[in-house]
Amino acid sequence: MTAVAEALENATDRVESHLNPPASYDLADHPVPTGREEVWRFTPLKRLRGILDGEASDAHLKWDTTLPVGVTLTEITAEQARELELPPNERPAALSAELSGGAILLDVPAETVVAEPVVLRLTGSSVDDLVWGRVLYRVGAHAEVTLVLVHEGSARYSAIQTFLVGDGAQVNVLTLQDWDDDAVHLGRDAIRVGRDASVKHTSISFGGDLVRMHANVEYAGPGGEAELLGLYFADEGQHLEHRLFADHNAPKTKSHVVYKGALQGEKAHTVWIGNVLIRKVAEGIETYEENRNLVLTDGCQADSVPNLEIETGEIEGAGHASATARFDDEQLFYLRSRGVSEKEAQRLVVHGFFNDLIRKVGIPSIEEKLLETVEAELAKNVLKELV
Amino acid sequence: MSTLEIKDLHVQVTTEDGPKEILKGVTLTINDGETHAIMGPNGSGKSTLAYSIAGHPRYEITSGSVLLDGEDVLEMSVDERARAGLFLAMQYPVEVPGVSVANFLRTAKTAIDGEAPKLRTWVKDVNGVMERMNLDASFSQRSVNEGFSGGEKKRHEIAQLDLLDPKVAILDETDSGLDIDALKVVSEGVNRFRERDGKGVLLITHYTRILRYIQPDFVHVFVDGRVADEGGPELADELEANGYEKYTKAAV
Ligand SMILES: Nc1ncnc2c1ncn2[C@@H]1O[C@H](COP(=O)(O)OP(=O)(O)OP(=O)(O)O)[C@@H](O)[C@H]1O
Ligand SMILES: [Mg+2]
Numbered sequence: 190m191t192a193v194a195e196a197l198e199n200a201t202d203r204v205e206s207h208l209n210p211p212a213s214y215d216l217a218d219h220p221v222p223t224g225r226e227e228v229w230r231f232t233p234l235k236r237l238r239g240i241l242d243g244e245a246s247d248a249h250l251k252w253d254t255t256l257p258v259g260v261t262l263t264e265i266t267a268e269q270a271r272e273l274e275l276p277p278n279e280r281p282a283a284l285s286a287e288l289s290g291g292a293i294l295l296d297v298p299a300e301t302v303v304a305e306p307v308v309l310r311l312t313g314s315s316v317d318d319l320v321w322g323r324v325l326y327r328v329g330a331h332a333e334v335t336l337v338l339v340h341e342g343s344a345r346y347s348a349i350q351t352f353l354v355g356d357g358a359q360v361n362v363l364t365l366q367d368w369d370d371d372a373v374h375l376g377r378d379a380i381r382v383g384r385d386a387s388v389k390h391t392s393i394s395f396g397g398d399l400v401r402m403h404a405n406v407e408y409a410g411p412g413g414e415a416e417l418l419g420l421y422f423a424d425e426g427q428h429l430e431h432r433l434f435a436d437h438n439a440p441k442t443k444s445h446v447v448y449k450g451a452l453q454g455e456k457a458h459t460v461w462i463g464n465v466l467i468r469k470v471a472e473g474i475e476t477y478e479e480n481r482n483l484v485l486t487d488g489c490q491a492d493s494v495p496n497l498e499i500e501t502g503e504i505e506g507a508g509h510a511s512a513t514a515r516f517d518d519e520q521l522f523y524l525r526s527r528g529v530s531e532k533e534a535q536r537l538v539v540h541g542f543f544n545d546l547i548r549k550v551g552i553p554s555i556e557e558k559l560l561e562t563v564e565a566e567l568a569k570n571v572l573k574e575l576v
Numbered sequence: 577m578s579t580l581e582i583k584d585l586h587v588q589v590t591t592e593d594g595p596k597e598i599l600k601g602v603t604l605t606i607n608d609g610e611t612h613a614i615m616g617p618n619g620s621g622k623s624t625l626a627y628s629i630a631g632h633p634r635y636e637i638t639s640g641s642v643l644l645d646g647e648d649v650l651e652m653s654v655d656e657r658a659r660a661g662l663f664l665a666m667q668y669p670v671e672v673p674g675v676s677v678a679n680f681l682r683t684a685k686t687a688i689d690g691e692a693p694k695l696r697t698w699v700k701d702v703n704g705v706m707e708r709m710n711l712d713a714s715f716s717q718r719s720v721n722e723g724f725s726g727g728e729k730k731r732h733e734i735a736q737l738d739l740l741d742p743k744v745a746i747l748d749e750t751d752s753g754l755d756i757d758a759l760k761v762v763s764e765g766v767n768r769f770r771e772r773d774g775k776g777v778l779l780i781t782h783y784t785r786i787l788r789y790i791q792p793d794f795v796h797v798f799v800d801g802r803v804a805d806e807g808g809p810e811l812a813d814e815l816e817a818n819g820y821e822k823y824t825k826a827a828v
Binding site: 524 | 653679
């Protein structure tokens, strides 16, 4: 049976999907998890360092940015945020909304075309700091912009972010988790794609002790397209979790998900959950999701769970692929048969594994840095003997 | 100088039902500057011989020896063999996603020579070879073998042969799947290599048509993991006329 037929078989007339708990600002709807819940079962709760207890804190990350003409950054009240934002589906996002004491709104007015990427650099000073973040990005109709969000330093950071993409707009978002080793980051990015708008959202996680990122997409009208990309590199002891949710709630919409990860070192753990819901109204949609993991050493674990829930049969296409593998012996043999040493061959294969994804990011200034970071990550382990 | 000596080579693979012997004592010497053709039916072990010489981990050498200019090849790792001067053009070249042909060629050349090639001459060399192999200039930016047509894969193998300049080249069915124009291009590539001093070629094929372009000095008939017969170029014509029947019957 095909994935589509199988999902149809199981489909009922649900209004809410079982893939994501219902949205609510009421903390009572998001009790402290025990770890047995479907949405928490992969996450080592102890290592969240008490974030889910929801202590008040007014610590902040340092924000560094240069705004191009036309783009504004303003503080808004919690009430104003609530009117705009996509509400939280889980506890850390709900806590962030509750405890951040207001929000930051980045505005790109309609029809503004911003040539250079808008870079927001968020730096934490210590893992002792508990930081609640709440950010909204509003891109007006037919505007074009690239947003780069860089997370550095250390903190316990929980953030609820909303991206409102106007009709016909073109938005490229990159969020880079380049934390120090001890940071904990719980992030929820939710995107509403306007009619005929197109959005690319790339999540890249290198650093941090525990990083758990949501990227959710829904559509404000037909014709919207979302490309969700991700790249992660988990080292010894690191937990990197990426949870995707494409909610096809409008006809003729598209979602395309590609996440790739590499793991190296004892207890390196990655989690990828790719949820796609195709609602009854969502006729003529296309969706594809893919997750590939490359396991470089013993002792790592990569969990990869694609879920497709389909409530209409009238779709253009739906597919998914998930694979976790070690180095391909045939690839290594081919390269080595050309004189390339085993380590060098491994290096080429890993670069190659990430290269096509990095090329898709579409931000040249960042692509270069990403390649360097991949190289630096490789140097830690796989290529240790080479250096 | 380049001499490849294969002596009484026995090779097995591990299967679900235990080990299975595929090469049952192969002896063959390629002297300085010689081209040898190996012909034989499907499954007779031709690729196994090629892979075993190159050091593919799937094949276990149970006895025998392979010497390149007197040096024990079987003691070397896969990449050491290549650096010692062996080259295998594969029957099924492997895709390496995300690694560009340009990067791959430069990395291989650097590994073989022990130093990076001089940028200016290298770019010229690569472009020249690509052109001679009738491969589009955009080819260098594509991922190794990914989405290449069958013919492009084979021409890419011969481009590597030209650039890496080994002592002995083993060509495993480089001619199969080529149309007549591509066959000429590939043959010219191999012949250019043969014109260089003292190069050895072991050419595995099913068809005599490539032997019209690449004249072998010797032809070996390979049946059931052994050399069943050998002779000059005329043996290829005889095989074309009569097939392998006379050998396969004898092997049973
Ligand atoms: N890993 C393996 N497991 C089991 N059998 C194998 C394995 N590798 C090779 N063989 C068998 O060994 C025999 C020789 O295979 P080989 O590929 O060397 O033949 P060949 O002469 O190159 O054939 P062709 O002309 O089709 O390319 C075949 O019967 C093949 O099925
Ligand atoms: Mg073969």
